[in-house]
Amino acid sequence: MRVRPAGRSPVSAEAAPRARSRPGLARSALGGSGTTWLLVPPLVFLGTLLVVPIGFLIWETVVRGGFMDAVGNETFRNSIPRTFLMALIVSVLALLFGTIYALALVIAPTWMKVVLFFALFTIFWTSLLVRTYGWILLILPQGALYWALHGLGLRDAPLDIYQKPPAPYPAMVHVMLPYVVLPVYAAARSLDPMHIRAARVLGAKPFLILRKVVLPQLRPGMVSGAILVFVMSLGFYVTPQLLGAARSPMVASLIGTYFNTPNRAGTAAAMSLLLLLVVVIVYLVADRVFKVSEQWGRG
């Protein structure tokens, strides 16, 4: 039974403040004069570095008639599902490894935590090209991996991974790992050990605890990490280009090739805009389904 306070005070109490604070929306929102100017740097940043280049791309596409070229290009059409599949697989793998890594970070003893963090930030802060070249040297037919396997007597013939379709996956998961680990770690740190203790006291097996107690609380971090990795992988250029098969280009590789071919800048611009459109759609859908933007807002 709901207890109602006497009189209509709740309604009127709500109505009154709103009627009072009409003047200066910004003023009331930011609480003071002049703070609206704080919006100027990010808006200028957004305008010059995002809106203007996209405007150029649109102009380039329209003027050089690239849109029909792009849509009619069979290689481009074939590369779209391929890119989606790659992004999906990379996201799932990165999510799996990233969650494990983040949980390890939380529960590890201090010395191991330091080592793991150091390793993570080394991945993060090493140049992308250096990382990719490291992977090339690993998977070359007679590269480092072959040297290890051959030394252990496990393999005689040279490896056949380099420039084949599965080659970019380990490298991309390696590159994307920090983007999953950090959000999941942020969520994992707020895990209350009391919940886990309570579950254990009530008789839950470890796997059940993981499934019912830990993972649901990590979910926002996992989702934002996975979406981030997915969206980034859609447009990833360097790693699939250098490690993947020549006959299975991703959308970004194609855009790169067309920009480097004379007279095809319009097609490349159209492809870039289409990719951007897809990425925006993916993000909007993810936001609707997973409420991703709330995660950014909360921090």
Added chain:
Amino acid sequence: MDDLDRRREQELSRRALLRRAGLGAGSLIVLPSVLAACGGSDDGTSSSAAASSAAPATAAETAAATTAATAAETAASTAAETAAAGGESAELKALLDAITSKKVIVGSYGGGTEEARKKAWWDPFTERTGVEVVVVDIPGVLGDDMLTGKIPSEWDAFHGSPQETQTALDTGTKPLPEVPVFAQEDLFPEDYRKYSWGSFFLAYVPAFMPGTYPDDAAPKSWADFFDTKKFPGKRAWPGKSYIEGTREAALLADGVAPEDLYPIDVARAHAKIESIWDDLVFYDEYSQISTFLTTKTVAMTFAPNGIYAGMQRKGVDVNVVWDAVAVLNANNMSILPESPNPDAIQALAAFVAQPDRQAEFAVLTNYGPPSTAAFSKLTPEQIAILPNNPDRVSVTVDAKATAAVYDELVADNEKLFS
């Protein structure tokens, strides 16, 4: 009791604070990662066209200016000495003395070729005239766009080829500047002679590392390159952006005589390349070729001879198959229309055309000089290893014929790579 309550409240609020700080810090860490993501994933527009960097890959670099020498350090006396000893013609001297610009800007693809140019051409030029030669990296097809007049020229010249000159003649909107008549190179293809300076001939030849094949059963021709049964192992082949020389090599391997190469039978070349497709490993940058050879990723490579010469200069032994019909292509420096320093670039073009300058460049790079006068400055041993050695069997890429079917070749390459 009060103390305990107070302590517990402090603990709780501390935990809450830590929780919020952790989330905040976590999100803060993620924010630069988002920014890094924007930077990290579009790092693709590496200047990969025709030669070095790409990649690739490479990393996104637009014009990176490097100064060739400081004019202030060169004494005027050295300049006079060089002028006297170099035997400059009167016309050259007139051009060099008439320069009023402070610098001249040149676009290049870097690598060993650029190092050689700096040593043989830019530094002596700066010593002689005091004019700085600013070298700029060529991103993508920016040089072609300037040559055809699509965008205003920011540079004075760039590393080009007869094919690009032909395209500019066909589709360009601005008239191409001409090199001084006395400095034109007599071995360069006639149609482009007046638009080219600082040219050289490169040869696409196969090569393999010593020990890959027994000495008595070594590959000797393009047919051997395409024969993966008799000569097993992978082949390094240019990636999607490079077409030059590939179709000619494939046709020569298929038995076409050098005289009958043009017009190119695109379908026949396509079929030949397709026949060894599974054994091909692709490179987007010339620098990957030496990596592939030294890491034994490939058994044989298709590449310009300068790459092999560069490896040999660094002490790595490479067996270049000069017995195969060398597919020669001419590369040049093209003066851009309406360039910022026209007087300086004309003088530079004439300076570089001197026989001893060309001879020095040829020795440094193992690329063929474009004028007969340069041959007179070289020893017979040096001439023997040049791509355009008159005694060598070679075929020069026909720029006009390839420019005419350029679109068809690009479309065929797309089909090949899909």
